[in-house]
Amino acid sequence: MTNFTRRNILKTAGAAATLPLLGTMARGTAPLKVAFVYLGPIGDHGWTYAHEQGRQAAIAQYGDAIETTIVENVAEGPDSERVIRNLAEQGNELIFTTSFGYMNPTLKVAKRYKNVKFEHASGYKQSKNVASYNARYYQGRAVCGTIAGHMSETGVAGYIASFPIPEVVQGINAFTLAARKVNPDFQTRVLWVSSWYDPAKEADAAKALFDQGADIIAQHTDSPAALQAAEQRGLMAFGQSWDMSSFAPTAHLTAIQNNWGIYYVDRIAKVLAGNWSTGSTWWGMKEGAVEMSPFNDRIPAEVQAAAIATRDNIIDGSVPAFAGPISDNTGTERLAAGGALDDGALNGIDWYVEGVSA
Amino acid sequence: MNDYLLISFIMTVIGASTPILLAALGELVVEKSGVLNLGVEGMMLVGAVTGFAVTSITGMPLVGIIVAAITATLAALIFAYLTLTLTANQVATGLALTIFGIGLSSLLGEGFVGFTIDVMGPVFPAGLAEHPVLRVVFGHNVVVYFSIAMIGAVAWFLKKSRAGLILRAVGESDSSAHSIGYSVIGVRYAAVAFGGAMAGIGGSYYSLVLTPMWAEQLTAGRGWIALALVVFSAWRPWRLLLGAYFFGVVMTLELYTKAAGITLIAPELLAAMPYIATIAVLALISLRKSAGAQAPACLGQPFKPST
Missing domain, CATH: 3.40.50.2300 (Response regulator)
Incomplete structure (x- = not known):
């Protein structure tokens, strides 16, 4: 796992820009790159912590088959758009944006990076490569x-x-x-x-x-x-x-x-199998998401x-x-x-x- | 309202008022010396995180409070160096100090999220501190009594002491004070440092007493209320005490009336009251034009000694 701060992300953005769309080429044996954008610090013991537990569950499930990146403390609004774009630029193939306020920035970035799949938590808008998910x-x-x-x-x-x-x-x-x-x-x-x-x-x-x-x-x-x-x-x-x-x-x-791991494991499986599709998911206690x-x-x-x-x-x-x-x-x-x-x-x-x- | 509810209400008001009173009292002295430090929120956060960290390590809240005062003073001295020595713009530097404080406190606090500490208990023995009625007077921790005592001390200092007169002279007419041989910059450094210490103690009141934990931006904008309070009080310490408790009553009343289901006054209006009151007072001050009720004449102006 690579723990990027926002600053480091910005620093590497220039370098990443010279490698356009590398990550979206055929995978072969390379691990699937998955990124998570977090609203708070992992240690908030609440919302963001729960998403981080979900990521850990995905790592436990797939091990070396995936390579995950997180960015913590991303303010909603314009700041998040920059972070999401940089993550797409770095070759992440699946990006989870985990707060309501990332909805429009996610959709905006998704338009430019049609080969990247986006998952937005707690929103109500979807597009061809942006799925949304929430829990009951x-x-x-x-x-x-x-x-x-x-x-x-x-x-x-x-x-x-x-x-x-x-x-x-x-x-x-x-x-x-x-x-x-x-x-x-x-x-x-x-x-x-x-x-x-x-x-x-x-x-x-x-x-x-x-x-x-x-x-x-x-x-x-x-x-x-x-x-x-x-x-x-x-x-x-x-x-x-x-x-x-x-x-x-x-x-x-x-x-x-909020047990997001169950959803993250499922969505990553779909990307790995090549049958990911957009949609809106609202799981509850039956699925184990709550x-x-x-x-x-x-x-x-x-x-x-x-x-x-x-x-x-x-x-x-x-x-x-x-x-x-x-x-x-x-x-x-x-x-x-x-x-x-x-x-x-x-x-x-x-x-x-x-x-x-x- | 029955007695129990009234007394509980007052206890909550005192809790809500004390940290803004401390931070505002520090800023009052800073502004009296002619410096406008908008970094109160940032200094409060630095105090909150360091006070919490030290308390969770040592188990001694008093040590935590002292460290909070010291670290927030250090943050204030950065501001002092930039604005007083390098004569940078005070408004911009103050805002930068707030942003710096938010970032620094998040960084320092990262390892302390999720820790818990024991809350500082009341000063007086349980017989008095837990008495159903007398707890209004005796049921508080040392910081509450300290905040009231400091009001008296600052009021005396500004009005009666020689050093206080010099400080006010520096704030009202820096060039005159300079020409008769006082160190304008030195006085302002001292005032800014005092403001930092008080903001630090105020900030640590959140992480040590009101919500005994560390979380990012724990003070959630109370530093700005403290700044408004200084203007509201027209730069007078005793009026600051009244104002802080008025703000505390308004903030708490919003919650208590909502919890009781009373919607006589729109809760949004109550929430906006501190700011509305501040604007009203500002308008009154500018109408009245009487000396003493106004802002220190040199407030926010950088001072460059001519020789």
Whole structure:
């Protein structure tokens, strides 16, 4: 593996430019060059860390058959376009760009490098050589909701959320639906912090929620600050993206883990076999792309069993995360009993289920 | 609001206010000497990362805070050398210092991501510090009391001490101070160093107390709020104390009202309040034109001794 910093990438860009398209020639025995563009540092213990684990899984699978390159800390926007272009220029044949804000830069670079295959995480646009992929985090939220319904003594959860986009709204709703199946009076108080990452604000948000009756916190922001606040108060919280239990050994009940490795291994196999094609992939717990990190021992066995049942029911499809009847928080029925929200409805979701105050 | 909630709210406000108060107090002294250092955010981050690193190695938060003050002072001295000795543009250099601080702190912190430390406890014994009501006064760590004490110290220094008068003279009229034999550059170096130390302590408050961990850009823009606060306070220490707590109340109120489901005031408006208030104060100052309420006359101007 070569760990390039942005600076080194720029330095080598000149040299690489003199070897145009070398990497896209017939492979022969040369390893497949795969690159990953990361938003944060690998050590963020969240989003980027999870992608890095995915890359490690791919290396474990293919060994010398692939040669991977990573670039960390790539800001979204123009900076990322330069990084992606340089990676394409260096002969990488498959490039994973792992943040929403890389969507347009990825498409732009892909137009120029038609022989390079691109994979963009969490976006909604595709092209001939740009596929997109995301994971059904909301399925993991449902498992958290089941646990919260059992474990919360006040029946009130705090939910620290970034921005009201469908991905976040799905999570809030799935969490609340599952919790209310256990405790019909369960309430979820959503606190928008208008940021993916502001540790001090996330910690203060957790305090504000705890001070007003919540005893358990779920979050859709990236830092472990809220978990630390829960640990200090002796209360409970769920981790985000990866196991964050080292920050809050007692408070951390479980976390939703994004298991990208399973997708990376599959896509690399397709490139190696020469049958890669574009498309949009939305894998969940069934495929293993979303997993729960180990349950905290403080969760009683029967609650763990209930959480596992929620997971298994989602996996075999018997009780989807969004199974009817569903009413929204104004009392209007959104889905009758027996139905389930389809992907189209989920991707456009802009309302909250009963029990959510947002 | 019941008593428990009120007291919890005040505790959160004090936590949110203390680091910006420290950083802003340092910047106030810097600006009083006629230097504008926009690198507060960068210095805070340098302090945050070094304070955390040293605390996680030694297990002693006080040592971490002292190291944070020293390293942020070193960062400030780079700024001082560029702007005072080489008379570089202060605005550009200050912005560069922020960018430098973000990058340097990321680099230094790389090996410390994911570490945890024990949070500094309150100064007073548990009987007082955990009392349901008295904890408002006694439930804080040493940095909170230090920040209040420093306000008093700086206010006294600027108003009553000879050195403080010299510093203000340098900030109001550098050429006059120079002509009667004071070292303008020397005074400004000292002021910038003090500003760095205070920003470093303020930054370390995030990594050691509020969110005891290291992550990139941990301070998430609080340095800019500190800069706004200096203007908001009209360069007066006691008003700075009021302003810091006002900003803290506004930032915390945004979260507490949202958590309570109260939407009387748009949360976006509350989030913007520190900046709106600063603009309002700036407008008032420029209307009033009374001496003392204005910016130091030489603020941001490079000084070249004529001889």
